[in-house]
Amino acid sequence: MNKxxxxxxxxxxxxxxxxxxxxxxxxxxxxxxxxxxxxxxxYGNTQNGESVGDLVTSGEHAGEYKVPVTVSxxxxxxxxxxxLPEQIKKVGDEAEYIDYGEQKQHxxxxxxxxxxxxxxxxxxxxxxxxxxxxxxxxxxxTDTARINVSAEPSIFNDVILTGCPVGGDWFTFQFxxxxxxxxxxxxxxxxxxxxxxxxxxxxxxxxxxxxxxxTCDNLTFYPMIRKASFTDDTYEPYIENTDLDVTLPALPTLxxxxxxxxxTEVQPSLVEVTGRIRPVPTGGGE
Numbered sequence: 180m181n182k183x184x185x186x187x188x189x190x191x192x193x194x195x196x197x198x199x200x201x202x203x204x205x206x207x208x209x210x211x212x213x214x215x216x217x218x219x220x221x222y223g224n225t226q227n228g229e230s231v232g233d234l235v236t237s238g239e240h241a242g243e244y245k246v247p248v249t250v251s252x253x254x255x256x257x258x259x260x261x262x263l264p265e266q267i268k269k270v271g272d273e274a275e276y277i278d279y280g281e282q283k284q285h286x287x288x289x290x291x292x293x294x295x296x297x298x299x300x301x302x303x304x305x306x307x308x309x310x311x312x313x314x315x316x317x318x319x320x321t322d323t324a325r326i327n328v329s330a331e332p333s334i335f336n337d338v339i340l341t342g343c344p345v346g347g348d349w350f351t352f353q354f355x356x357x358x359x360x361x362x363x364x365x366x367x368x369x370x371x372x373x374x375x376x377x378x379x380x381x382x383x384x385x386x387x388x389x390x391x392x393x394t395c396d397n398l399t400f401y402p403m404i405r406k407a408s409f410t411d412d413t414y415e416p417y418i419e420n421t422d423l424d425v426t427l428p429a430l431p432t433l434x435x436x437x438x439x440x441x442x443t444e445v446q447p448s449l450v451e452v453t454g455r456i457r458p459v460p461t462g463g464g465e
Contacts, residue, residue, distance in 0.1 A: 198454070198455075198457055198458070199452070199453045200452055200457075201451035201452070202449070203446070203450070204439060204441045204450050205438050206439045207438050207439075208436075208439075208458055209436050209459055210432040210437055210456050210457075211455070214432050215429040215430065215431055215454070216430045216432060216452050216453060217280075217454045217455075218278075218279050218452070219279045219430055219450070220276050220277065220450070221261075221276060221277050221447050221451075222269075222275070222276040222448045222449040222450070222451075223266070223267030223269045223275040223276060224269045224274065224446060224448040225270070226445050229444065230266035230269070230445055231267040231446070232263055232267055232443060233246075233443055233444055240262045243262045243263060243264060244262070244264070244265065245261070246261040246263060246267070246441060247259070248261060248439065248440070248441055249440045250430065250439050251433070251437070251440075252433040252434065252436055252437055252438070253435070253436070254433075255433050257433070259429075259431065260428075263277065263284060264284070264425065265284065265286070266445075267284070269287075270287040270411075271406065271408050271410065271411070272408060274287075274449065277425065279427045282424060283423065283424065283425065284422070286421045288417070288418055290312075290403045290416060290417045290418075291404045291406070292417060293329070293419070294312040294417065295328070295329060295330035296314065296326055296327060296328050301326060302322040302324040303319050303320050303322075304317070304318045304319070304389050306326045311416045312401075312402065312416045312417055313400060313401045313402070313414070314328070314387060314399065314402065315398070315399045316389060316397075319393070319394040320390060320391050322391050325386055325387070326386065326387050327385070329384050332359035332382035332383060333383060333385075334378055334383070335376050335377075335404055336376075336379070338375075338376050338404045338406055338407055339375050339376065339404070339407050340354065340367060340375075340376050341354075341369060341401070341403050341404075341414070342354045342400045342402040343369040343371050343400060344371060346370075347370035349390065350390050352388065352398060353369065353370050353387075354370075354385070354402065355368035356378070356383045356386075357383060357384055358381055359383055359384050366381070366383060373412060375407060376404070385402060385404070387400050387402075403415065430452070432456060436459060
């Protein structure tokens with residue numbers, strides 16, 4: 180057996196090469212035979228407050244979000260539904276995604292501030308910590324009433340602090356950042372319009388402050404610190420776990436040119452597939 184024959188036999192015995200194809204859906208690629216993708220990722224997108232995944236309102240998947248993925252080769256068409264506990268979002272320039280190989284839904288933490296305060300009454304003001312991390316204040320302050328939102332000192336660089344109701348000031352109410360060590364100076368304060376924060380190497384606490392004599396009537400703060408690159412100031416609760424375990428089905432490949440589409444109202448910002456496939460050359464064909 181000569182070297183050329185040995186090389187050809189070795190090539191025939193080797194497993195087919197895995198290739199990755201990515202782009203906006205509908206995504207086209209070719210496959211020599213039917214099978215399944217070895218991996219895929221679907222990246223999130225957000226438009227007008229909605230993200231990738233359509234709410235299911237009835238049946239066994241009620242309350243989940245459906246992402247139907249359709250693959251067609253012009254002759255056969257297969258649709259595989261994916262069910263998720265949350266929509267796949269895009270936060271600023273960062274897109275969340277689902278990963279078949281990991282069986283994970285990767286989320287972006289918009290709110291970097293974990294509210295660790297507990298409900299309590301301080302100097303006549305009752306601070307109620309709600310399930311979403313917001314804080315509702317009621318009562319008249321007999322002296323300045325302060326409550327720390329963050330339990331541990333932190334460093335925040337190039338972020339935006341928001342959460343104070345509109346109309347605050349030093350003589351009524353504010354949401355501020357103060358130095359963790361003596362003299363505990365207030366470095367930044369939000370009085371209703373947010374403030375850009377860069378603490379350098381200084382550790383700080385985040386605090387709600389109600390001035391002495393001010394009466395709170397269901398005054399609600401929404402404590403949030405977000406990256407300055409995130410322009411949307413809509414409050415979002417802190418999420419502790421950014422990786423969710425999910426059950427993701429395999430996606431099929433069909434013989435010939437495959438066109439993969441995602442049948443959701445909001446389209447993904449990117450789809451990435453891996454398998455025994457090839458990109459469709461310009462002009463079509465293999």
